[in-house]
Structures are given as structure tokens and as C-alpha cells.
Amino acid sequence: xxxxxxxxxxxxxxxxxxxxxxxxxxxxxxxPLKPVFVYNLDASGKGAVIKRSTxxxxxxxxxxxxxxxxxxxRNTFEDFxxxxxxxxHDFIWGEGPNSSGLVVKHNVFKDIRRTNILIADCALIAKxxxxxxxxxxxxxxxxxxxxxxxxxxxxxxxxxxxxxxADGVLIQDNTFAPGPDKRIIQPEIIxxxxxxxxxxxxx
Numbered sequence: 246x247x248x249x250x251x252x253x254x255x256x257x258x259x260x261x262x263x264x265x266x267x268x269x270x271x272x273x274x275x276x277p278l279k280p281v282f283v284y285n286l287d288a289s290g291k292g293a294v295i296k297r298s299t300x301x302x303x304x305x306x307x308x309x310x311x312x313x314x315x316x317x318x319r320n321t322f323e324d325f326x327x328x329x330x331x332x333x334h335d336f337i338w339g340e341g342p343n344s345s346g347l348v349v350k351h352n353v354f355k356d357i358r359r360t361n362i363l364i365a366d367c368a369l370i371a372k373x374x375x376x377x378x379x380x381x382x383x384x385x386x387x388x389x390x391x392x393x394x395x396x397x398x399x400x401x402x403x404x405x406x407x408x409x410x411a412d413g414v415l416i417q418d419n420t421f422a423p424g425p426d427k428r429i430i431q432p433e434i435i436x437x438x439x440x441x442x443x444x445x446x447x448x
Contacts, residue, residue, distance in 0.1 A: 257283070284342045286313055296320065305398065306331045314346035323355040327398030328363040333378060333410075335367040345379040354388045356424065360400025361388055365409035365437075376412035376440055387420045392427030403431035414442040421447065 290312030300307035301323035308317060310332045322329035334343035343366055354361045366377055383406060392403040400407060405421060408414050414436065421433050436442055 286342060289313070289342055290315070292316075294318075299323070300329065301325070303327075310344055310347065311335075311340050311342060313342055313344065315344065316348045316350075317352065318348070318350045320352045321355070322352065322357060322361070325357045325398075326359065326395050328360050328400045329354050329357050330362045330364075331399065332362075332364045333366045343378050345377075345381075347380075348382045348384075349386060350382065350384045352386045354386065354391065354405075356390045356393065357388070357405075358391070358393045358395035359398045359402050360404045360407045360435075361391060362406045363400045364411060365407065376410050376438065378408075378411040380413040381408060381411050381415070383414075383416045383419065385418045387422070388433075389422045390424035391421075392423050392429065392431075394426065394428055401431055401435070403427055403429040404435055405433040407435040407437070408439055408442075409437040410439070411436075411442075412440045414439055416442075416444045417446055419447045 291314055293310070293312045293315040295308060295310075295315070295317045297319050299321045301321070303325055305327045307322045307325055307329040308331070310317070310330065311334070317330060330349065332344035332347055334341040344364065347364070349362060362383060364378060364381060388405050391405055395402045403423075406416060406419075416434060434444060434447075
């Protein structure tokens, strides 16, 4: 339910003794009492629009998006070792919310070595317990020259789109054109613990 401005985690009875342990391995070490995350969706970049921009020549990622109902359109992403777009709730760093309602359309991706678009709730203990990411639309994008060798970064070398723990996924009218250096055979689209998915009219 919506949370009023006067409410707090304590007033809602959301008390927990918890600790997120982050070491060099970025391991998530939950104690018996898990953390509780409460977000104000109206103050978390809801409805953000990122358009007509160029992102490139970087290592970790192009866009890290945690807001709901965001639109990423008509951008160019080029020369990334890691993903061009990372979306979803990150339980290691306490980042959120989880990017439900995300639309990615009419973008061009060039020479992205690992997963181009990575949508997942990070550091889940049991992926089959819930599909928290809702209504993802990936349409009319062009993916070029992907899959060059890469030993570092998030995602999978040679994969283009990876979606995990989502309910309602549409991947439509996208064009896939792998680069000549793609050496690792991976499916262009990976869905893991997803429901109500439609993949259609991609070439």
C-alpha cells in the first residue's frame, strides 16, 4: 500500500537487526533477520526519460537505472566491457527500487562485449520465491558487433538480453547482428525465472 509521509519503518513495525557484509568478493551474508527496504517511488526518479544521448568507452556499465516507469530511447551505446544497461533491485548495496515498467526502445548498441541489457534483482537468496520486476518492454533496438572476448564485467560474454525474476516481458522487433569476433556461443536472449513473456518479430 502507499506509505504516507508521516510513517516510518519503525511505525510500520518493520524492525530488523541486520547486516549487509560487503568484502572484496561483494558477498551478501544475510543473518536470520533480513533487512527491510522501504522506498518512496515518487522520489526515486519515477518516470525518468533518457533519450538522444551517447554512452561509450567505459568498463562497468552505461546506465544504471533503479527507478520505475523509466524510458530509455533513441540512445547510442558503444564499446562497453560490461552491460550497456543494468536495471533491477540491488540487495548488495541496498539500491532500488527495481525498475518495473521499464521501456527500452529505438536504441543502438555497438560492440558491447557482455550482456547488453541486464535486468535482474541482484543478490537474491532464492530466485524462485517471487517475480518482483513487472512489465518490461524491449522494442525496436539494434544490437551490432556484440560478443567480442571479455573476461571481466557483469553479464555473460556473447549474450545480448538477460532478464531474471520478471513478470510481463515483451521483447519485440529487435535486430541482432553479432560481431565477427564473437567466439562464445550464447543465446541472444536469456530468461530466468520469468512469467508471461513474449518474444516476437526479432531478426
